[in-house]
Amino acid sequence: MNICVVALGKIGLPLAVQFADKGHKVIGADVNEKVVELVNAGTEPFPGEYDLDVKLKKAVDAGLLTATTDTAAAVAQSEAVVVVVPLFVDAEGTPDFGWMDSATQAIAKGLKPGTLVSYETTLPVGTTRTRWAPMLERGSGLTAGKDFHLVFSPERVLTGRVFADLRRYPKLVGGIDEASTQRGVEFYEQVLDFDERTDLPQPNGVWDLGTAEASELAKLAETTYRDVNIGLANQFARFADKNDIDVKKVIEACNSQPYSHIHQPGIAVGGHCIPIYPRMYLWNDPEATVVRSAREANAAMPEYAVDLLAAAYGDLKDVNVLVLGAAYRGGVKETAFSGVFPTVEALKARGAVPYVSDPMYTDEELAAHGLTPHQGETVTAAILQADHAEYRELAASDLPDVKVLVDGRRTTDPARWEGVRRVVIGG
Template sequence: MKICVVALGKIGLPLAVQFAAKGHEVIGADVSERVVSLVNDGAVPFPGETDLDVKLKEAVAAGLLSATTDTTAAVAQSEAVVVVVPLFVDADGVPDFGWMDSATRAIAAGLRPGTLVSYETTLPVGTTRSRWAPMLQEGSGLTAGRDFSLVFSPERVLTGRVFADLRRYPKLVGGVDEASAAHGVRFYEAVLDFDDRPDLDKPNGVWDLGSAEASELAKLAETTYRDVNIGLANQFARFADTVGVDVTKVIEACNTQPYSHIHSPGIAVGGHCIPIYPRMYLWNDPAATVVRAAREANAAMPDYAVQLLADAYGDLTGANVLVLGAAYRGGVKETAFSGVFPTVEALRARGANAFVSDPMYTAEELTAHGLPPHQGEDVSAAIIQADHAEYRNLGPAELPGVRVLVDGRRVTDPARWAGTDRVVIGG
């Protein structure tokens, strides 16, 4: 097949490479001339994705992957179009469709009869049918379900391990009609590889969920579940702090029972997914009080971690405090909705001088993100915000002068901090 992947970001580019590895001819479309140039040179435009550098070079060298800024022209040459353009929500949870609207109009201008269009970007329920179908029809003069196929098929991968996750998890598809769904199933069966190991909980492959709406809800539900679960764990942790209980031992004990799957508490929930998709769900279902409460509970954790520091340290006015970790999670160079921002804000609100360090970021990069880099200043307290592997062996020798450490991710060894006040969330 000839396939167009629209948006060559941290999900779109690995998808394009995966499709090319199956022998298909792929054109990647992106608005960034820099990204397009790098991809055409076989160079990865972002770090951290396992095997992407090797697989990208192979695909480009084989003539199976190229990139362009002309989305309409790329679509006009393609039998299938996969859309992975980012969608965000504002502070009130209202989706900003600007980028996706623009991409959809460009797709419509090049759409031909018989083409499959698959949206993989997480969407509010009903968007594929009520927003994209009319827009594609208006711009192309074609009818969804009759002249072209239209499906929603959510990405279900984690950056850093996209290729492994593509193999492991069932691929979900929902069409605007049965024919579109069948087309989507055939397409994904032809472009993906699936594990068939006997230890998998469910049979792998492509699952037709029956409608675009069901597929949209499945993506929102699985990510919202994680936010709610983490919110519950954080509530348990905060209560454990008041009664002197180690919540990790409690959670470990609970999870020996097969019906309990409590997640881990922590200083923040970040990234493109978990902080965003529950708010997208709430846009559809504003009466979902459980979802709203969990989102609020998780958003409050950076301030709670700083309060724990103040309780142990005393007045933070004028104190130099080092925040360890700008990334939203360990080992990933990404600050999207990272807990570092509200942590720094909470420290400043208490009069502290906040500094940030991260093994994956230079001082210049931190400054570009609006974060104050640590450049040798003496510090008397520290907060671990990201669970980088480099922090596992951290001790007082590496942080001279630190009187109080708040380990927001429980990555440090308590034995190494004997004699220093080490505080963790949840006892």
């Protein structure tokens, strides 16, 4: 097939490479000229995605992957179009469709009869049918479900391990009509590989969810579940702190029974997915009180970690505090909705002087994010925000003036912190 992938970001580019790796001819469309230039040179535009550099160069050298800024022209040459353009939500959870609207209008200009259009960007329920279908119809003069096929098939991968996750998890597909769904299933069966899984209710592979709405809800539901689960774990942890209980042992004990799957508490829930998609679900379902309460519980955790520091250290006014980790999770160079930002703000609100360090970021990069990099200043307190592997080896001798460490991820080794008051969330 000839396939167009719209948006060559941290999900879109690995997808394009995956399709090319299966022997299909792929055109990647992106508005960023620098990204297009790098891709055409066979150079990954961002670091950290396992095996992307090798697979990308192979695909480009084989003539199976090219990139362009002309989305309409790329679509006109393609039998299938996969859309992975970012969708943002504001603090209230209202979606900003600006980038996706622009991309959809460009797709419509190049759309021809018989083409499959698949949206993979996570969406509020109903968006594929009520927003994208009419927009594509207006711009192309074609009728959705009659002249072209339209499906929603959510991405279910994590950055850093996209190729492995594409094999690991079933691909969910739902269309605006039965024919679209069937065309979507056939497409993904041709472009993906799947590991054998025996622990699923159905065989691994492409799953027909029947409708675009069911597929949209599946993505929101699985991510919202994680946020609610973490919110519950965080509430357990705060109760455990008040009652001198080690919540880690409690959770391990609970999860020894097959019906309990409690996640781990922590200082923050960050990234492109878990903090955002529950808000998107609430936009669809504002009466979902459980979802709203969990989101509020998780959003309060950075300030709670600072409360723990103040309780152990005392007045934080004018105290130099080092926040360890700017990334939203260990091993990933990404600050999207990272807990570092509310942690720094909570420290400033108490009069502390916060500094930030992260093994994945230069001082210049931290400063560009509005953070003050630690450049050897004496610090007497620290908060671990990201669970980077390097922090497992961190010791009191590395920060000799620190009196209190709040480990927000239970990453540090207690034996390395003798002589320092080490506090963990949930006791």
